[in-house]
Amino acid sequence: MNAPPRGHRIAWAISLVILAATVAVTVWKGEPARFARLVERAQPGWLVVGAALQVGTYLAAGAILRRGLAQAGAGRSLVSLAPLGLMKLFVDQAVPMAGIGGTLLVVRALQRRGIEEAAASRAVVAGLFGFFAAYAIAICVSVVYLWLRRDLGPEMLALTTLAGLVLVALPAGFLLLGRRGQRVPAWTSRIPALASVLRTAGVAAAEAVRDPALIVTVVALQLAIFVLDAATFWSMLAAVGEPAAPMVAFTVYVMASVAATVSVLPGGVGAFEVGSVVLLRVLAVPLEAALAATLLLRGLTLWLPMVPGLWLARREVASA
Secondary structure: OOOHHHHHHHHHHHHHHHHHHHHHHHHHOOOOHHHHHHOOOOOOOHHHHHHHHHHHHHHHHHHHHHHHHHHOOOOOOHHHHHHHHHHHHHHHHHOOOOOOHHHHHHHHHHHOOOOOOOHHHHHHHHHHHHHHHHHHHHHHHHHHHHHHHOOOOOOHHHHHHHHHHHHHHHHHHHHHHHHOOOOOOHHHOOOHHHHHHHHHHHHHHHEEEEEOHHHHHHHHHHHHHHHHHHHHHHHHHHOOOOOOHHHHHHHHHHHHHHHHHHHHOHOOOOOOHHHHHHHHHHOOHHHHHHHHHHHHHHHHHHHHHHHHHHHHHHHHOOOO
């Protein structure tokens, strides 16, 4: 793969500075020795549980693609599709383009596996619609939980409102493309293959929303991914000796993800960690444990998947 543009490198630099500052300030305000002990003595059994839960997220991502392809008469095995979900994660994190970069690569990868562009685009777009809907449901559940606890501040409400607008705007954009038929914005021609994929994706979006069974299944699988990620967070809190209620782990994960999404930083690095630590403190988790569990979670959900993700992405680009 080519080196990322300068803007992406700057975005990564900003993210890493924010992350380093978050760790430094949190350790300074807490007890550095206690934080070091928590990380050093993290119970390996819970780490294994967390890793197994993350494998479940990749299988669920593969199942989403499989369901969409099966609906188009292009069945593929779950095992063959799960790596594509991992690859998309890496591309979307490393080169942030609102998910477009990873989507383009997955569509092209499916085409190289003998699947027609229309079927590939429909499967990917159905997954995107499912993600938007599942994300919105997860946010609503988290907001209600915080409201019932009287911990819903104006800052969190503003973040969730902004995220909600994004979750509405993106699928609406796809549906608009579907209504416009073959016409796509002129600027898309600047990105190789983007105009072609968007043209097909617009039609795929219009077809997908007319298939309630497909959408319901995909939304359920996307919700399962959110639950598995939250369960991973719960297991990381248990690993550092601070077991929390499942709803605490779910809410903190979702709200930190909202902060990461709104920040538009690559991988939400820095924004996720700040949001997670702050909200865990609001929900009475000790500062050192909040940081340790958050860093362990990000290791499993972000940093470790980048290694195989990079290899898979390079392999797909090389075979193009």
